[in-house]
Amino acid sequence: MSYSSPHSFVDSSFFVELSKLKLDVMKLEVNEREIYGSYDISSHSGDSTPSISLNDTSFGPLGEFEACLPKNSSFIAPGHIMNVNTLEEFKRIDKKQLLRKVGTSIYEAIKDRSILRDPSLLSQFFVLSFADLKKYKFYYWFAFPLLHAVGKETIGVASDIDDYVQLLSSPLHQFNIVSDNGLSPLDSTLLDHNRSEQLKVLFIDTASQHHSSSYILGNFVAALSVYGFTNVRIYAHHVLSSDKYDYSVNYELSDADPSRQISGWERMASGRLGPKLANLGSLIDPVQLADQAIDLNLKLMRWRVAPNLNLDIIRNSKCLLLGSGTLGSYVARSLLAWGVRKITFLDNGKVSFSNPVRQPLYNFEDCLEGGHNKAETAAINLKKVFPKVDAQGITLEVPMAGHPVTNEKRERKDFEQLCKLFDEHDAIFILMDSRETRWLPTVLGNVKGKIVIDAALGFESYLVMRHGCVNPAIPLEDQEETRLGCYFCNDVFAPSDSLADRTLDQMCTVTRPGVAMMASSLAVELFVSILQHKDHQFASHSCEGQTTILGCLPHQFRGFLHNFEILKLSAKNFKYCSACSIKVLEEFNKDGWEFVKKALDDPKYLEDLVGLTQIHEDAENAALEIDAVDSGDEVS
Numbered sequence: 136m137s138y139s140s141p142h143s144f145v146d147s148s149f150f151v152e153l154s155k156l157k158l159d160v161m162k163l164e165v166n167e168r169e170i171y172g173s174y175d176i177s178s179h180s181g182d183s184t185p186s187i188s189l190n191d192t193s194f195g196p197l198g199e200f201e202a203c204l205p206k207n208s209s210f211i212a213p214g215h216i217m218n219v220n221t222l223e224e225f226k227r228i229d230k231k232q233l234l235r236k237v238g239t240s241i242y243e244a245i246k247d248r249s250i251l252r253d254p255s256l257l258s259q260f261f262v263l264s265f266a267d268l269k270k271y272k273f274y275y276w277f278a279f280p281l282l283h284a285v286g287k288e289t290i291g292v293a294s295d296i297d298d299y300v301q302l303l304s305s306p307l308h309q310f311n312i313v314s315d316n317g318l319s320p321l322d323s324t325l326l327d328h329n330r331s332e333q334l335k336v337l338f339i340d341t342a343s344q345h346h347s348s349s350y351i352l353g354n355f356v357a358a359l360s361v362y363g364f365t366n367v368r369i370y371a372h373h374v375l376s377s378d379k380y381d382y383s384v385n386y387e388l389s390d391a392d393p394s395r396q397i398s399g400w401e402r403m404a405s406g407r408l409g410p411k412l413a414n415l416g417s418l419i420d421p422v423q424l425a426d427q428a429i430d431l432n433l434k435l436m437r438w439r440v441a442p443n444l445n446l447d448i449i450r451n452s453k454c455l456l457l458g459s460g461t462l463g464s465y466v467a468r469s470l471l472a473w474g475v476r477k478i479t480f481l482d483n484g485k486v487s488f489s490n491p492v493r494q495p496l497y498n499f500e501d502c503l504e505g506g507h508n509k510a511e512t513a514a515i516n517l518k519k520v521f522p523k524v525d526a527q528g529i530t531l532e533v534p535m536a537g538h539p540v541t542n543e544k545r546e547r548k549d550f551e552q553l554c555k556l557f558d559e560h561d562a563i564f565i566l567m568d569s570r571e572t573r574w575l576p577t578v579l580g581n582v583k584g585k586i587v588i589d590a591a592l593g594f595e596s597y598l599v600m601r602h603g604c605v606n607p608a609i610p611l612e613d614q615e616e617t618r619l620g621c622y623f624c625n626d627v628f629a630p631s632d633s634l635a636d637r638t639l640d641q642m643c644t645v646t647r648p649g650v651a652m653m654a655s656s657l658a659v660e661l662f663v664s665i666l667q668h669k670d671h672q673f674a675s676h677s678c679e680g681q682t683t684i685l686g687c688l689p690h691q692f693r694g695f696l697h698n699f700e701i702l703k704l705s706a707k708n709f710k711y712c713s714a715c716s717i718k719v720l721e722e723f724n725k726d727g728w729e730f731v732k733k734a735l736d737d738p739k740y741l742e743d744l745v746g747l748t749q750i751h752e753d754a755e756n757a758a759l760e761i762d763a764v765d766s767g768d769e770v771s
Contacts, residue, residue: 138353139342140401141174141185143277147415148191150266150273154427156194157218157266158434165224167217171200172260173209174341174349176307176374185341185349187212187260187277210309210341212258218266225265225274225410230400237261238280238397245358251323254310257354263410268431271419276410277401281350282357286365286388293383296370299337307374310355311337326362333366334359340371350399356386357393364388422522429521433474443684446474448666453477455556457533457576458566459513460484462590464496465655466564467517467526473663477525478517479560480510481553483532493648529556533567534731536574536630536713537738546735547728554579562586562662565622571630575731577621577714581605582723586665586672589622590658592646597654600691601661603708603715604672611717617707619676619690624709627747630738647696657692664688676705711750713741
């Protein structure tokens with residue numbers, strides 16, 4: 136009598152789930168995890184060995200795995216998987232010792248009679264695996280431990296098996312004790328059987344081979360020898376298969392220890408012992424591969440360096456980039472590298488021939504035919520980098536303080552669309568060239584409570600800062616000067632038209648090429664650090680210590696390439712700021728577009744509103760007094 140080890144059939148979804156568990160749960164741990172496989176009892180054709188199937192639900196729970204199987208179609212086998220960290224470790228592990236360990240667990244389940252409560256323990260299996268997640272190659276080797284009982288076997292024709300098969304009822308049990316009362320499932324009553332009488336068992340076999348049965352029967356026979364049975368007759372029946380495969384076996388068993396000899400490593404198709412290789416790189420959708428590859432690099436950070444890093448909050452953040460030029464291009468690429476999936480570009484320019492060498496989201500073809508719209512082109516090209524990113528480009532001119540309204544219908548429409556975009560996004564990156572373009576986004580960021588990151592470039596210097604934000608949990612009057620400042624808080628003049636009457640070197644961003652990359656990377660890293668802080672955009676300045684899992688959380692950076700220096704600075708909100716002072720926020724909330732329109736038409740309006748005009752007058756009067764004192768004149 137021979138026993139057939141199953142052939143393993145592992146669906147690709149199993150390896151996809153294994154890769155997720157490896158990245159998110161197991162990480163560097165090398166522990167055994169429970170899994171489940173199934174033997175189909177009704178699909179055999181011809182002379183076949185049993186086949187065990189696994190898929191993504193094999194990792195449990197058991198109820199979920201059972202629910203995915205057709206009713207009464209399969210027997211479930213419990214198992215364990217151990218995924219090691221390197222291919223060398225996979226090769227180095229003592230396979231003989233590992234098989235004995237798994238086989239011993241079956242033997243222990245026999246001795247403590249657990250198999251009488253759960254006969255599936257006789258079908259335990261083990262998987263040793265290594266997952267190369269960079270190349271999507273999975274090395275795996277199944278073990279189906281077989282305990283070898285000692286005794287004589289006589290194979291015969293199962294002439295009376297039909298009488299017993301007719302007694303089978305749903306649900307099917309793999310082991311059925313035959314008695315005068317019919318069939319009963321395997322349970323503790325087995326031990327009450329008179330050992331002097333022959334024990335008869337109807338076994339539902341998952342193999343369709345002449346005079347060869349599943350290894351599970353071998354383990355059952357070993358259990359009977361442990362329980363003291365010496366005279367046993369097994370009827371092997373194959374469901375929905377030709378009765379030519381049905382047979383009976385008479386056993387004369389000894390009480391020798393069946394655990395002395397354990398076999399069971401699966402053989403390759405060639406018949407040799409050895410592991411299998413599943414190369415999913417050519418099977419999985421390339422877009423899905425790219426998606427998983429991005430997550431791979433990020434999730435590896437959590438294995439050793441930053442186990443508490445919150446990647447989900449980064450991935451789920453929706454980012455609006457105001458400006459699709461040099462800063463916008465590099466910021467978008469960095470956000471993509473951090474796993475951000477929603478990026479919207481806003482710009483009103485076209486791609487020029489000077490752009491592609493400094494702005495990595497554009498190429499030469501984008502400059503032709505007068506230049507393509509920057510925002511839409513940036514979104515299209517970002518999807519070429521990663522097709523699953525939700526990238527959108529919007530051509531829109533941001534209303535600028537100090538630039539009088541010339542077409543109110545169009546500019547109001549732009550304003551309303553900008554407000555809508557702020558509502559739809561979590562974080563705003565202000566990456567535009569001029570000072571006055573930044574004013575309205577700064578106001579909106581505070582009004583709507585958004586994360587706002589501002590970046591600006593000089594020839595060999597840069598500024599990266601996060602704007603302070605009004606906290607709705609604190610009374611407005613208590614936040615007059617306690618929150619962090621914005622881009623305009625150091626100015627005592629409201630923004631005005633700086634774009635008129637400019638020479639060529641003033642119209643172009645004249646900066647050392649590396650400055651934009653440095654500023655962009657710091658802007659994104661600052662954004663990610665904000666997300667790791669419990670207070671997010673309301674967090675205070677911190678340039679020392681472990682404020683977040685990624686370190687400190689400064690208010691702003693000022694970098695200088697002439698001496699390669701970076702300063703971490705902080706400034707509180709300016710009470711008279713033309714963009715984020717309480718008066719500006721209150722006026723915007725009250726009048727909306729009408730307030731913005733006044734600021735566009737007349738920069739003096741903002742200065743009068745927030746009190747900067749009075750500061751100018753006080754400063755002039757103070758200067759006059761100083762001059763008078765210096766000249767010796769009295770001022771009446």
